[in-house]
Amino acid sequence: MNHSSRHSVVAAMLAAGLVTVLAGCSTETGEPAAEGDQVITLGTDDTVRIQPVIDAFEQANPGVKIEVQSGGNSYQEFLRTRLASKTAPDVLRTFPGAGNVAGVLSLDSAGALEDLSGQSWVGELTPQQLNLFGTADDRVLSVPVGALALGPVYNDQTLEGLGASVPTTLDEVLQLCDAAAEQNKVAFAIFQKGGGVVPTYSMVAPLVYGPEPDFTERQLAGEVSFTDSGWTKAYAIQQQMLDRGCFQDGPNGTDYNAAAALVANGDAVATFAFSDTTGLEDISPEGTTYTIAPFPTSDNPEDRYLAVADSNGFGVNADAKQKELALKFVEFIGTPKAQILFANAAKGAPALPTEQFQPEGTNQKVIAEYQLAGKTAAWPDQEWPGAEVVQSVDQVVQRLFNGEDTPQTATQKMDDAFKAAADAR
Numbered sequence: 206m207n208h209s210s211r212h213s214v215v216a217a218m219l220a221a222g223l224v225t226v227l228a229g230c231s232t233e234t235g236e237p238a239a240e241g242d243q244v245i246t247l248g249t250d251d252t253v254r255i256q257p258v259i260d261a262f263e264q265a266n267p268g269v270k271i272e273v274q275s276g277g278n279s280y281q282e283f284l285r286t287r288l289a290s291k292t293a294p295d296v297l298r299t300f301p302g303a304g305n306v307a308g309v310l311s312l313d314s315a316g317a318l319e320d321l322s323g324q325s326w327v328g329e330l331t332p333q334q335l336n337l338f339g340t341a342d343d344r345v346l347s348v349p350v351g352a353l354a355l356g357p358v359y360n361d362q363t364l365e366g367l368g369a370s371v372p373t374t375l376d377e378v379l380q381l382c383d384a385a386a387e388q389n390k391v392a393f394a395i396f397q398k399g400g401g402v403v404p405t406y407s408m409v410a411p412l413v414y415g416p417e418p419d420f421t422e423r424q425l426a427g428e429v430s431f432t433d434s435g436w437t438k439a440y441a442i443q444q445q446m447l448d449r450g451c452f453q454d455g456p457n458g459t460d461y462n463a464a465a466a467l468v469a470n471g472d473a474v475a476t477f478a479f480s481d482t483t484g485l486e487d488i489s490p491e492g493t494t495y496t497i498a499p500f501p502t503s504d505n506p507e508d509r510y511l512a513v514a515d516s517n518g519f520g521v522n523a524d525a526k527q528k529e530l531a532l533k534f535v536e537f538i539g540t541p542k543a544q545i546l547f548a549n550a551a552k553g554a555p556a557l558p559t560e561q562f563q564p565e566g567t568n569q570k571v572i573a574e575y576q577l578a579g580k581t582a583a584w585p586d587q588e589w590p591g592a593e594v595v596q597s598v599d600q601v602v603q604r605l606f607n608g609e610d611t612p613q614t615a616t617q618k619m620d621d622a623f624k625a626a627a628d629a630r
Contacts, residue, residue, distance in 0.1 A: 326539025591626025
């Protein structure tokens with residue numbers, strides 16, 4: 206198994222303002238435990254999404270109380286401090302791979318996580334999930350929960366006003382660009398300032414990681430490269446779209462907030478974002494709705510893959526004071542009921558797909574549909590050997606839009622960054 210993740214696109218997009226932050230500073234939340242209750246402590250950076258799961262567990266286990274300790278935006282610092290002082294919560298929110306101090310592999314290096322390999326949900330994990338939430342010696346350390354998608358997110362009302370529909374082929378994408386321009390709009394508001402990875406990841410889903418889920422593993426073995434893969438075509442498509450007028454003026458200087466405003470105001474048809482469009486809805490006229498879809502990179506609708514990843518996980522502190530109960534709670538998180546509760550709170554889909562899931566929103570339905578069809582693709586950076594690789598994506602996309610790089614030179618620079626990061630591991 207390859208366990209090389211050093212970077213999380215979720216963290217990058219949080220920094221860019223793309224994900225609504227629902228947690229605050231470090232605090233304890235929830236009703237206080239009654240006298241005689243058994244108390245499990247749980248550390249997280251987001252109390253909102255896990256709370257319905259907690260409520261259901263407490264209801265099913267009278268006399269057990271889960272006390273949430275929220276590290277908020279400082280969760281990684283909160284967790285590092287608590288682990289060092291041996292006061293960390295019983296249950297820990299984890300990130301996939303080793304992208305930060307709360308990553309599964311980083312926590313494993315510190316001896317902080319209990320082995321969950323015997324739990325009932327482990328057999329449902331995909332090879333990629335085993336890679337990101339487990340270890341090279343086949344221990345599973347965290348249960349994934351809450352699948353999110355990223356890709357083009359369309360303003361339904363603006364799209365309808367153009368008399369258009371969500372493109373299912375690359376030719377239809379270009380036709381949408383022309384139709385938008387005729388109405389003095391742009392098809393896609395993109396934010397190259399801090400967000401070059403987002404449209405690119407949606408394009409390499411069908412071009413690389415959907416058809417070749419083991420691409421990064423083979424890349425680490427020296428069998429494949431960015432240059433000789435669909436990454437080159439992804440950059441060629443972006444150049445084609447730039448030349449066609451698909452984007453707003455000055456994309457390299459546009460940040461997420463500016464791009465979001467364009468699509469919210471109806472000056473752009475779409476932007477690239479997460480499937481949870483709450484942030485966009487909040488800044489849009491009342492009644493505005495958004496639909497995520499795979500980005501089509503060919504004229505065959507069957508070639509489409511949706512970029513989906515599990516950005517949340519929960520593990521048990523190896524030094525948990527209530528280890529037996531903590532293990533029972535994490536076992537519960539792996540059940541269809543808990544997976545569905547979390548998915549609905551996160552406006553995503555279960556990380557462990559289940560036919561019991563009845564999506565509450567359009568975008569949840571899209572994710573579930575592609576999951577069950579086996580047409581999802583990883584966010585590539587979760588398995589990359591170093592943050593230098595994702596940084597190179599942002600750099601080469603900027604240069605591509607400035608005419609300073611070609612698709613071939615862009616991917617060669619990425620190959621160089623990948624090799625350097627792999628050699629430094």
